[in-house]
Amino acid sequence: MATILVNGVRREVQAPADTPLLYVLRNDLELSGPQFGCGLAQCGACSVLLDGKEIRSCITPLSAAGNKEITTLEGLPARWAQQKGLSAANAAKTLHPVQQAWIEEQTPLCGFCQNGMMIKATELLERTATPTVAEIKEAFTTSGPSPHLCRCGSYAAILDAVQRAGALMAKGGK
Numbered sequence: 001m002a003t004i005l006v007n008g009v010r011r012e013v014q015a016p017a018d019t020p021l022l023y024v025l026r027n028d029l030e031l032s033g034p035q036f037g038c039g040l041a042q043c044g045a046c047s048v049l050l051d052g053k054e055i056r057s058c059i060t061p062l063s064a065a066g067n068k069e070i071t072t073l074e075g076l077p078a079r080w081a082q083q084k085g086l087s088a089a090n091a092a093k094t095l096h097p098v099q100q101a102w103i104e105e106q107t108p109l110c111g112f113c114q115n116g117m118m119i120k121a122t123e124l125l126e127r128t129a130t131p132t133v134a135e136i137k138e139a140f141t142t143s144g145p146s147p148h149l150c151r152c153g154s155y156a157a158i159l160d161a162v163q164r165a166g167a168l169m170a171k172g173g174k
C-alpha cells in the first residue's frame with residue numbers, strides 16, 4: 001500500500017511500487033483527466049504536475065510520487081484557488097485561468113491531447129507570467145521528454161490560449 005498526495009488530498013492506494021502513476025490515477029482514483037496516449041513518454045497526453053513540474057505519468061512509477069504533490073487536470077481549480085487565497089465557497093465555482101482560456105479560445109478539437117496541453121501551460125505560466133511566442137513553443141516542444149503532440153493540429157489555438165491564460169492570470173482570474 002502507498003499513500004500519495006493528489007490534488008491536495010492524501011489517498012491510499014493498493015498497487016505495486018512500479019505501477020505507472022497514470023494507471024493509479026485513472027484506475028484506482030478514477031481521475032480521467034490524464035489520458036493514455038503512447039505509454040512511452042512521447043506524446044504528453046498523460047501529463048500531470050509533480051510539485052509543479054510537468055511529468056509523464058505513463059512512465060513514472062508510483063514510488064516516484066513519494067511525498068510530492070500530484071496535481072491533475074481535475075485539481076487545477078483548487079490549485080488556483082489556493083494560490084489566490086479564495087474562500088472554499090468561491091473555490092468551488094472557480095476554473096483555473098488556463099481552463100477558462102481554453103474554453104474561451106475553443107481550443108480542443110477531439111480533445112484527447114488537451115489534458116497535457118493545459119498541464120504544460122500551467123507549468124509554464126507559473127514560472128513565466130508572460131511568455132513570448134518563442135518561449136511557449138519551446139515549452140511545448142523541447143522542454144520535456146518529447147513535444148506535446150496533437151494529431152488534430154490545434155497548435156495555433158493552443159498558442160492563443162496560453163497567451164489568453166497568461167493575461168487572465170495577470171489580472172487575477174476571470
Ligand code: FES
Pocket residue numbers: 035036037038039040041042043044045046047056057058059
Ligand atoms: S501517454 Fe504518456 S507521454 Fe504519451
Ligand code: FES
Pocket residue numbers: 108109110111112113114149150151152153154
Ligand atoms: S485535439 Fe485531438 S489530438 Fe489534440
